[in-house]
Amino acid sequence: MSYSPATQQFLKGAKDGLPFHIVIWPFAAIFGAIATQAGLNVAEVMGFSILVIAGSAQLAALQLMTENAPTVIVLATALAVNLRMGMYSAAITPHIGKASLATRAFAAYMLYDQPYALASIKFEKEPDLSLSEKLGYFFGVAIPIGIAWYLLTLAGALLGEMIPTDVGVDFAVPITFLAVVAPMLKTLAHVASALTSVVLVLVLSFMPYGTGLLVAAVAALLVGAQVESWMEKRKAAA
Structure with a gap:
C-alpha cells in the first residue's frame, strides 16, 4: 500500500514516539488514581487531563490542592x-507557522514535551521536509501519546485505589525531562538557565507550597536572557 508523504511521516512519528509510552502509561494511570483518591470525581479528573494535558503541571497543581x-x-x-x-511554541513556529489557523490551534494544544523534542530534532536533521510532512510527523508523535494519556488517566480514575500509587515510577518523570531537555542545551545561555533553575529549586525547597519553584523559574529565565544578551554583545564586538 502506498501512502502520501505526510502519512508516511505521521507513521514515522508514531513509531519514534513509542518509547515514551513506557513512561506515559503508568504515569497517566497513577495520576488518575491519585486524583480520585484526593477527592476528584472521574469527570473532574478527565477534564483536568484533557484541558491541561501536561502531567507535571497536573501533579504539581494536585499536590498543592490537597495541601489546601x-x-x-x-x-x-x-x-x-x-x-x-511558550519557548516550545516560539521554536516550532518557523516550521509549522504557515499552517491554517485551525491546524495551528490543534498543534498548540498538542504541543508538549515529547512531540516538541522529537519534531525539533527531525526538522533540524531534515530541513527540506514540506509543511504537510512536518505536520504529519508532529501529529504522528503527539496524537497517539495524547490518546494514551486520556485512556490511561481514565483507567486510573475508574480503578482508583485498585492501582498502587507507590510503585516507584516517580523516577520516570525526571528521566523523561532529562531525555527531552539534554539535547536542547546547545548554548551557554541554555546551560546557565538550566543550572540556575536546578540550584535554586534545591536551595529554596524550604519555601511553602513549592513557591521556590516560581522563584527559580523566573530567575532561570532572567539568567538565560542575560547570558544570551552578553553572548550577542560579545559576538558583535568580535
Whole structure:
C-alpha cells in the first residue's frame, strides 16, 4: 500500500514516539488514581487531563490542592511549570507557522514535551521536509501519546485505589525531562538557565507550597536572557 508523504511521516512519528509510552502509561494511570483518591470525581479528573494535558503541571497543581494551598499559588505554580511551552511554541513556529489557523490551534494544544523534542530534532536533521510532512510527523508523535494519556488517566480514575500509587515510577518523570531537555542545551545561555533553575529549586525547597519553584523559574529565565544578551554583545564586538 502506498501512502502520501505526510502519512508516511505521521507513521514515522508514531513509531519514534513509542518509547515514551513506557513512561506515559503508568504515569497517566497513577495520576488518575491519585486524583480520585484526593477527592476528584472521574469527570473532574478527565477534564483536568484533557484541558491541561501536561502531567507535571497536573501533579504539581494536585499536590498543592490537597495541601489546601491558595488558588493563586496553584495557578501560578502550574503556569511556572508550563512556561517552557511558550519557548516550545516560539521554536516550532518557523516550521509549522504557515499552517491554517485551525491546524495551528490543534498543534498548540498538542504541543508538549515529547512531540516538541522529537519534531525539533527531525526538522533540524531534515530541513527540506514540506509543511504537510512536518505536520504529519508532529501529529504522528503527539496524537497517539495524547490518546494514551486520556485512556490511561481514565483507567486510573475508574480503578482508583485498585492501582498502587507507590510503585516507584516517580523516577520516570525526571528521566523523561532529562531525555527531552539534554539535547536542547546547545548554548551557554541554555546551560546557565538550566543550572540556575536546578540550584535554586534545591536551595529554596524550604519555601511553602513549592513557591521556590516560581522563584527559580523566573530567575532561570532572567539568567538565560542575560547570558544570551552578553553572548550577542560579545559576538558583535568580535
